[in-house]
Amino acid sequence: MTFPLVTVCLVSWNSDKKLNVTLEALAQQCYPAIEFILVDNTSEDNSVALVRMQIPAAQIILNLENRGFCGGHNQGIAASKGKYYLPLNPDVVMRADYIAVLVEALEEHPECGSAAGKLLLEPGVIDSTGLFINRRRQQYLRGHGEMDRGQFDIPGEVFGVDGAAPLYRRVMLDDIKIKNQYFDEKFFAHKEDVDLAWRARLLGWGCWYCPDAVAFHERNFKPGRRKVISSGIKVHAVKNRYLLLMKNELPSGWRRDGFQITWYDLKIFAYLCLHERSSLKAFEIVWQNRSSVLAWRQEILRRMRINPTEILFWFR
Numbered sequence: 001m002t003f004p005l006v007t008v009c010l011v012s013w014n015s016d017k018k019l020n021v022t023l024e025a026l027a028q029q030c031y032p033a034i035e036f037i038l039v040d041n042t043s044e045d046n047s048v049a050l051v052r053m054q055i056p057a058a059q060i061i062l063n064l065e066n067r068g069f070c071g072g073h074n075q076g077i078a079a080s081k082g083k084y085y086l087p088l089n090p091d092v093v094m095r096a097d098y099i100a101v102l103v104e105a106l107e108e109h110p111e112c113g114s115a116a117g118k119l120l121l122e123p124g125v126i127d128s129t130g131l132f133i134n135r136r137r138q139q140y141l142r143g144h145g146e147m148d149r150g151q152f153d154i155p156g157e158v159f160g161v162d163g164a165a166p167l168y169r170r171v172m173l174d175d176i177k178i179k180n181q182y183f184d185e186k187f188f189a190h191k192e193d194v195d196l197a198w199r200a201r202l203l204g205w206g207c208w209y210c211p212d213a214v215a216f217h218e219r220n221f222k223p224g225r226r227k228v229i230s231s232g233i234k235v236h237a238v239k240n241r242y243l244l245l246m247k248n249e250l251p252s253g254w255r256r257d258g259f260q261i262t263w264y265d266l267k268i269f270a271y272l273c274l275h276e277r278s279s280l281k282a283f284e285i286v287w288q289n290r291s292s293v294l295a296w297r298q299e300i301l302r303r304m305r306i307n308p309t310e311i312l313f314w315f316r
Helices: 014-028 047-054 070-080 098-108 170-174 193-204 233-250 250-274 277-288 290-303 310-314
Strands: 006-012 034-041 059-065 084-087 092-094 112-122 125-128 131-133 139-141 165-168 205-217
Touching: 006 014, 006 047, 006 070, 006 098, 014 047, 014 092, 034 047, 034 070, 059 070, 070 084, 084 170, 092 131, 092 290, 098 112, 098 165, 098 205, 098 233, 131 193, 165 170, 170 193, 193 205, 193 233, 193 310, 205 233, 233 277, 233 290, 250 277, 250 310, 277 290, 290 310
Parallel strands: 006 034, 006 084, 034 059, 112 205
Antiparallel strands: 084 165, 092 205, 112 125, 112 165, 131 139
């Protein structure tokens, strides 16, 4: 029996606090064909030393500047040899069969370019069972914060995968890259997984949810806890919402949901004016990047393989 190679890549930035447990769980995976890549964004802690000690065969890429989640994983994908690519957050602890279950799912579903497992915040409490978008174009993690009573134990298609520990088909990543980027580096970090999932959908790729693939994810940035997020991440979060809409929203979406989208954005703008004026700079960044963003949009529309109304099924 042959096992397709899986590349696991971790992008670190002063991540050694929880990295030891993450690496131990990776070493205990029952899947036999794994290569590991570390991309380090100028860490000043023991992240690199921990990887060298625990995974001597790791390929290590040391950056001279912080290229963020997006730039780091673009480097990782370019350096990878695997049929599948798993970007692993340094705070995710996978059960021993996590990778094996996701690989099996994608082998059985060639129409799907990615697979999502069941992520738990702690035993019995759900973090994510798939990534979705509502009619306001606000992303959400299905089941987040709910007690796990088996309500999401049926495998099936979901809109997309959360970026903490997804499995991507390399052929899909190569198919949807634009300007030699898999993750759009203008995002830097935050919502980049939503952007990739939306683009993959428009280009005809599905996503499969596997409830038997279980991992634990403490999640530093939890939905609804904006006040504890750094000001820099807040700016990225606002900026990236509008990058998402400018790049991926279709006229059919505006016709159906334009009022809900606009009303939600008016509330966002009012909140920023009243409580978070430092994040208003996000709009300036979006404007400065408008030409590049619209070029991405034109390329996505040129390569789109679905009927424009099909995507509306997922926005609910």
